[in-house]
Amino acid sequence: MHEEIAVRMLGTEEVPMLETSVVEEVLVLHRLGFGSKQIAKRVELSRTTVRRYLAGAAAGWQERPDARTLSPAEVQVAEGLWRGEAGGNGVVVREMLGLQGIEVPLRTLQRYLQGFRAEELAKELATVRFETQPGQQLQIDFGERRVRIAGVTQTVYFFVATLGYSRRTFVRSGLSQRQDEWKIGLEEALLYFGGLVACVVVDNAKALILEHCGGVVRVHPAFEAFCKDRGLAVWACRPYRAQTKGKVESGVKYVKRNAIAGRSFESMAHLEQHLQSWMWRADRRIHGTTHERPIDRFEAAEKAALAPLPKHGLQVTSQRLRRQVANDCYVDLDTARYSVPHRLARTAVDVERTATEVVVYQGVKEVARHLAGTVPFQWVTDPRHFKGLLRLGAAEAVPVESTLVHFGRSLEDYARVVGGEA
Numbered sequence: 249m250h251e252e253i254a255v256r257m258l259g260t261e262e263v264p265m266l267e268t269s270v271v272e273e274v275l276v277l278h279r280l281g282f283g284s285k286q287i288a289k290r291v292e293l294s295r296t297t298v299r300r301y302l303a304g305a306a307a308g309w310q311e312r313p314d315a316r317t318l319s320p321a322e323v324q325v326a327e328g329l330w331r332g333e334a335g336g337n338g339v340v341v342r343e344m345l346g347l348q349g350i351e352v353p354l355r356t357l358q359r360y361l362q363g364f365r366a367e368e369l370a371k372e373l374a375t376v377r378f379e380t381q382p383g384q385q386l387q388i389d390f391g392e393r394r395v396r397i398a399g400v401t402q403t404v405y406f407f408v409a410t411l412g413y414s415r416r417t418f419v420r421s422g423l424s425q426r427q428d429e430w431k432i433g434l435e436e437a438l439l440y441f442g443g444l445v446a447c448v449v450v451d452n453a454k455a456l457i458l459e460h461c462g463g464v465v466r467v468h469p470a471f472e473a474f475c476k477d478r479g480l481a482v483w484a485c486r487p488y489r490a491q492t493k494g495k496v497e498s499g500v501k502y503v504k505r506n507a508i509a510g511r512s513f514e515s516m517a518h519l520e521q522h523l524q525s526w527m528w529r530a531d532r533r534i535h536g537t538t539h540e541r542p543i544d545r546f547e548a549a550e551k552a553a554l555a556p557l558p559k560h561g562l563q564v565t566s567q568r569l570r571r572q573v574a575n576d577c578y579v580d581l582d583t584a585r586y587s588v589p590h591r592l593a594r595t596a597v598d599v600e601r602t603a604t605e606v607v608v609y610q611g612v613k614e615v616a617r618h619l620a621g622t623v624p625f626q627w628v629t630d631p632r633h634f635k636g637l638l639r640l641g642a643a644e645a646v647p648v649e650s651t652l653v654h655f656g657r658s659l660e661d662y663a664r665v666v667g668g669e670a
Contacts, residue, residue, distance in 0.1 A: 383553025385412035386445040387496035396512035407433030410496040414546035423582035427455035443554025447481040516622040568598040584621030
């Protein structure tokens, strides 16, 4: 392969060009209809070199000026503009330099600004570990993972709460991460730990934070009222700064990789039982940061620092979800279906879910109440909702059982199907 040797001289860079005979060979092949790739292969040159000569480069040596450099004073001016008026925009910096009589190619300027950008990025990513006092802070977050439940692979959402001082962790599974799920999870976590912290640290999930811009934080009114009722302050991380709540971020990863891993479960109830036993074990392992067992740090200092729980239970669910009743007299909530009286088919109802129940309302009137589903795609049925759905009319005079027997069915068979029984 033809070699090129560069010689640097003061103020210029001498770039060797190909011998005249090689250049002529490239041009002849081009006139014969060969493409740059074919020519490069025949004369053993790079395709870029071939293209340069086809574009008009001459044989022999060519002097190329050195790249433009900035004086220390120009660098100082450029940095001041970049950090100030230009707002970190290199193109704007170049325009402002031009107004001051400093002409510089954009690429040259970008080489200098690259160092400033790297410095700012390092500052942004750098994290100083902040250790909180006992009882001061509880960090909460959601994680999700595909889990096999009752033979069906399902996306399960995990609410995770971590005490900032002791690192004790609470986890709860669910089929969504709506605001009510955040509130139910937080309520159960406080009950699990046996007391109230001073502050709850959250990210900028839309269910919790309406706006976080320029230091202005608007907490969702329902979540703010929920926390205020319990004497909890709400602190939201800066956008894109998840490491601010790094303790619970680590907790979410630990839940997914250790508690769940590749396990499968018979039902959501079975999953919850597993998480209860797992939390007990997690509290008693040696924590990688504190090098102590979370339960020991909790008992030694944090337990006594928690404020007492309210003497009376507080309402968790504060909003209803509008649903349309299907033709089969069921409403959908998360991945489960719940029956309602058949007279409400194809009408709109309000559905409210608590930690354990699903309640259906028509206006202000309660029309159905069920235990919350515990497995994905579960059908929860109250047989009374279908009472009177089968109308026999004039056929009532005929012994119905004897007529249905000819089809291999009895009335009880149909009643069980309509009633949702096996």
